[in-house]
Amino acid sequence: MRDWGEAVPTTEVVKLYGAAWSVYVRIVRLALEEKQVKYDLVEVDVFAETGVPQEHLKRHPFGRIPAFEHGHFHLYETGAIVGYIDDAFPGCKLQPADPRARAKVNQIVGILDAYAYRTLVWDIYVERVVSAREGRIANEHKIAAALPRAAVCLSELTRLSDDREFLIGGDVTFADLYAAPMFACFMQAPEAVSLMEGYEKLTRWWQRFAARHSMSRTAP
Ligand SMILES: N[C@@H](CCC(=O)N[C@@H](CS)C(=O)NCC(=O)O)C(=O)O
Structure with a gap:
């Protein structure tokens, strides 16, 4: 468990769970691309006939996409994810200081x-x-x-x-x-x-x- 305040290890693997067609998944992908962060997109079919996959409900209990992982750190909700990406990774800032x-x-x-x-x-x-x-x-x-x-x-x-x-x-x-x-x-x-x-x-x-x-x- 990290102590709050410790630097985020940016070398840990970034995984984004979702689908390329999704507007919200694309918002996160754009943030990653603009910050030049490498990531893996792991396909999840939330509209599968059998329902939202059980393993995805563990990541996102509301059954939506995207869900995000950075090493052992897990998040869902696009606003929280892009805020984290902006704060944790170097590169351009995606929020104005003013x-x-x-x-x-x-x-x-x-x-x-x-x-x-x-x-x-x-x-x-x-x-x-x-x-x-x-x-x-x-x-x-x-x-x-x-x-x-x-x-x-x-x-x-x-x-x-x-x-x-x-x-x-x-x-x-x-x-x-x-x-x-x-x-x-x-x-x-x-x-x-x-x-x-x-x-x-x-x-x-x-x-x-x-x-x-x-x-x-x-x-x-
Ligand atoms: N509040 C969520 C919204 C995410 C969302 O609505 N994602 C859509 C895809 S673009 C989804 O998962 N839809 C599946 C459904 O409505 O069951 C966020 O900000 O991440």
């Missing part, structure tokens, strides 16, 4: 977590793009109901971001790491075209961020 910039990053993460994920990913992307891929009929009612919520998400992200290189400031932050995997899904839906109209700042951010090495290395 209190107001940091608060805005946290606000954007909160919006993405609480409102945008369900709306942009499940209600629009999964319903429109994944359902067609799987030969299901889209639930038009669900999509229509999501559009005004999506508009609020996009307008708030635009208002809060500051048109520099990244969503907040001149360096990659958690705000970008959370937003990018959600945008990677949402932008595939035809609905994104009209919803993004007038949000040039956000469109420019997406074009820049989508071209990053970390994004191509984590593409599902």
Whole structure:
């Protein structure tokens, strides 16, 4: 058992349990890639017909992905994992030191977590793009109901971001790491075209961020 305050042994093996298609797994992978931390992605199928694998429920009692291991240190919940990665490993800092910039990053993460994920990913992307891929009929009612919520998400992200290189400031932050995997899904839906109209700042951010090495290395 480590004493708190002892340096974290960064050489221990990092394992990420999840699936490449998962938005939340990709957030953690982006953090690892941006910090240049080596890791193994261990595939877990939480939608298996037989249910969430028992060994995964030991790692994550709520049956979600990702779960994370660094040596004998275990975590789940994406916010806790990316915070640990940022604090424990050397390299670029993924959270601004300035209190107001940091608060805005946290606000954007909160919006993405609480409102945008369900709306942009499940209600629009999964319903429109994944359902067609799987030969299901889209639930038009669900999509229509999501559009005004999506508009609020996009307008708030635009208002809060500051048109520099990244969503907040001149360096990659958690705000970008959370937003990018959600945008990677949402932008595939035809609905994104009209919803993004007038949000040039956000469109420019997406074009820049989508071209990053970390994004191509984590593409599902
Ligand atoms: N609060 C969790 C959310 C993780 C989450 O929802 N992951 C999705 C995949 S992107 C999942 O495990 N879905 C399985 C399910 O809903 O049963 C976190 O921050 O890690």
